[in-house]
Amino acid sequence: MSTTTSHTPPESEGLEPGERTDRLTQNGSATEIPVHLLYRDDTEPLDPVKVPLKPAVVARRPDTGEQPDAEPPAPERRRPRPEIDPELVERPARVLPGAAGALAGVCGITGCLATSWWAGQLPPAAVEVLRLPASLGAGLGPAQWAAYTGASVLGIFGFGGLTRGRTGRAWVLGLFGRYRGTVRRTGLLWVNPLLPRHRVDVRLRHWRSEPMSAADPDGVPLKVAVLVVWRMRDTARATLGVEDHEAYLRECVEAALARVPVEPAGGTDGGVTAAGDELTRLVAQETEPVGLEVFAVQPLRVEYVPEVAAAMHRRWIARLDAGQRAGMLDSVVDSVEDTVTRLTGRGLVELDDYERKVLVRDLTVAFCAGRGEPA
Template sequence: MSTTTSHTSESDGPADGPARSARLIQNESTTEIPVHLLFRDDPDPAPVPVKPAVVGRRQGTGEQPRVRRPVAPRRPVPEVDPGLVERPARVLPGAAGVLAGVCGAAGCVATSWWAGVLPPLALEALRLPAYAGAGLGPAQWAAYAGAGALGLFGLGGLARGRTGRAWVLDLFGRYRGTVRRSGLLWVNPLLLRRRVDVRLRHWRSEPLHAADGSGVALRVVVLVVWRVRDTARAMLGVEDHETYLRECVEAALARVPVEMPGGPRGAGGAAAEALTGLVAADAAPVGLEVFSVQPVRVEYAPEIAAAMHRRRIAQLDARHRASVLTSVVDSVEDTVTRLTMRGLVELDDYERKVLVKDLTVAFCAGRGETAP
């Protein structure tokens, strides 16, 4: 009796003693869960606040998914000067410049006749009457200056416009318009002319760095079909629009995976569509219109090509060895089965194993292989 009481008192402990801490199940990847909550009989227990789980590291079991960091959105290409938009420049027909040049030359001849310095041969050729002249005075020099300026201004502004070519005009750094007309034109000779090709153009790049979906380094040659849509932005909004287009293509190749020609069906078209969209969006603010960016040649990088070549040779060699081994095993099996079924030999397990080994070595030697 006393023993029972003593055991009971020891298991229950003193009532007024210090309370013992509840036993806990520790889980370093989630939180702490009290044991008594797992064995409660209450059908509807009160909710217990639980601290949020903190995942220290991934254990490799797949129970806790890896938290991915949000990818920052791609920043759009900044717009150039909103006022820098292509507009037609004011030009005159070429006949106006020719007329001004002829008038200037005629004025110089008339001034020379007025001053009396025109040679006799010129008088006879032009059928002008002889005139003693008033000499070269201030009035004659002023007439010379005016006629010469008119002639130079008229003839110096003559220009020939060609189909598919345009001129971007600016005066002292200020954009004055674009000339897309063809034929003989007269353009103000004080304006600076920048010739630009506005035809549909294609650019075949040299091998550029790229990667496939697995991150394997590739060399890609792309064909870009494009043209200059806004000459003002292409010539004045960026330093060199052709170099800018090249950099856009290289940046797009760094973001879009390119598959080898023998890859999944449709991968090449998806890569071309993605490249076209990215390059067109980057080139639009500088007045370039991109129609297509097509990979025309895809090959492994030099540092990867040798390894891929060795891998392919190893795969072909493994297939060849597997086919030879399968053929040898089938031949040995067929030979042993025929000998046994026809009653030519009676073999126990040991003799069967020896015969199979000898036949395998013989067949492999006959096929030029080494017995395994």
């Protein structure tokens, strides 16, 4: 047998404990390796790796009552809203008090009379009534025609621009197809007569629709008549943003009825009240971009279509009868239980199981007969 002995290089003799040697021995041969490569103290820190975190789905553990973590709800997808010209926003139009227009009109008439007197065209009777001096009789020359034109234009513009603003009404003004402003002021006003005017009603309105198609929570078709309370908030968008704001409101109501189930009165999910709140929210959201403000959309009459009206009526009667019977039965059971408990608790009677069953049966029959219902 051969014995293997380890060879210790003489360079390693006499080293203190914990002191490193600069050479490694392998097969009797020494190789120098830089120490800073084996023990690096100046290692640069590594950049942290960013790992996207996702919500984990944990399944139910067997034989434990633990429920899995609920997944986060998916974000609601919002439908793109209709885009309206950003410049098409209601703004007040430039108007003058009515007194300014009346004064301009009076000045125009006075100028025409003065020009007629200057040209000698004023009748003598009018001169005497107005107590004017004798006319110069200059005739109708270019100067007189120019004065006539200026005075006439002033009078026409002064009296032609006078208008009366009423409470609850407004004027939408435009020029060459461009929106120029809205007049909401009341009283006597002067508005540029060259601007076309479109009168709109900004009062609170009630619109009652004819029966529209809808469905209940079970998908059974209905005919629903709704009452919409609304008004025109932005006259510029309501008048110029859509072709017909009333037709647009009607279409929005029909679209909302197609999305919201309407439950007849007496239902378990809130009936027409809950449906009305949801309809109001949807219609107000759809009509806001066109300047209409909706306050309430309430179903007035909810009826099943004739094809299913009879069947749904029978179902409703059966459901109502079942509810009444269930309530009556609960009342009878409570009465029988209370009677038997009081009799046995006070020691008035001693009953075994058979006698207790017979007493309960007799009392149940008696109470049901007393309420007018068959046992």
